[in-house]
Amino acid sequence: MKTIFERHNIKETPARNSILSVLKEAKNPLNYDQIREKMDIEMDKATFYRNIAKFEELGMVHKFEADDRKWYFELSTSVHAHFICDTCHKIICVDVTIGDVEGEVKSIVLKGTCKGCKR
Amino acid sequence: MKTIFERHNIKETPARNSILSVLKEAKNPLNYDQIREKMDIEMDKATFYRNIAKFEELGMVHKFEADDRKWYFELSTSVHAHFICDTCHKIICVDVTIGDVEGEVKSIVLKGTCKGCKR
DNA sequence: CTCCTTGTGCAACTAAGTCGCATTGATAAA
DNA sequence: TTTATCAATGCGACTTAGTTGCACAAGGAG
Known part of the structure; x- marks a missing residue:
């Protein structure tokens, strides 16, 4: 090995x-x-x-x-998304499905307010 | 007005x-x-x-x-994704549908190789 | 052992973006 | 019209994550 x-x-x-x-x-x-x-x-x-x-x-x-x-x-793992919270700045790996895109996607970053901060 | x-x-x-x-x-x-x-x-x-x-x-x-x-x-417009090409570095606005995410998404950035550079 | 390649530390550097401060300019009060 | 006030601007110094040049160390090949 x-x-x-x-x-x-x-x-x-x-x-x-x-x-x-x-x-x-x-x-x-x-x-x-x-x-x-x-x-x-x-x-x-x-x-x-x-x-x-x-x-x-x-x-x-x-x-x-x-x-x-x-x-x-x-x-490096399989392509997955990262959610970055505007408020607490935590970065969370998430699974998402993405619709049709023109090209080969290697990385996905989502930003917004996470569940914890949103409430 | x-x-x-x-x-x-x-x-x-x-x-x-x-x-x-x-x-x-x-x-x-x-x-x-x-x-x-x-x-x-x-x-x-x-x-x-x-x-x-x-x-x-x-x-x-x-x-x-x-x-x-x-x-x-x-x-500011409606939430849409940006595709950034690794190769030509162009930034392209794209419409995508993403599946379930925990939180409110305000921005989406995809990276990879665009159609033009991929071929 | 000596040569040669590769990895490391240090210090100087880079560059996008920020900040402090003095000046300008427009609006409002006198 | 003059004066007071406050926001917008320009300038230059600063910040800081990341990069680079260079000298030195490590470690294997011959």
Whole structure:
């Protein structure tokens, strides 16, 4: 059984292990600060961003911008939507079905007021 | 017949007229640079952003982030989706129907590869 | 061991957007 | 008409997430 690193032909390093293990445990997409807080080791932000860029390039990680000028990262899975609440700013993964669209959809971001804040 | 400015209780100024008239003619959401190019007058970016913030606050304009760390603006209309192409970076307004979502959706952003780039 | 590639840390940089402040301009009161 | 008031504008400094250049470290190949 090849490791995820072997499968993608990149070296296994503590930094990469740490980033990936945080993403593996995450229920929702996380930004740099959130990931850093959860990581067991410290690393320079350049190291973080370079590794996440590599992961993305290899298709291991998917990123998108919320409405706070920050990138949010998650492990690549099947295409699903993210609901970003205007009020509490939480990001929630949701399943939606989308009607006909011209092109191949890879990411879906919905914004609005979540159930909890709406009430 | 009240002007749009009277209706929202704000002063009509050349800057505001210029911004709004660009947005009125736009087929798709535009960012600051795109709007500036199309405006008939010049104004400081602070003026632009403050006015657009006011428009947004009054519900006249809707803004969202694409994946390029820029805000895109359009006149508020019914909720519809924006498709952002990974390849050509064009932003296209599309009608979609989305299934059940927990909360009130105000904005929908789809990313992927558009029909033109996909082929 | 030496070469060479790849990963990391540090510090400087980038750029969209924001903010403080002085000035302008229009409206309202005197 | 003059004066007071308040919003709109311009300018320049600032903020901040993310990026880049460069020197150094690590680690495998020959």
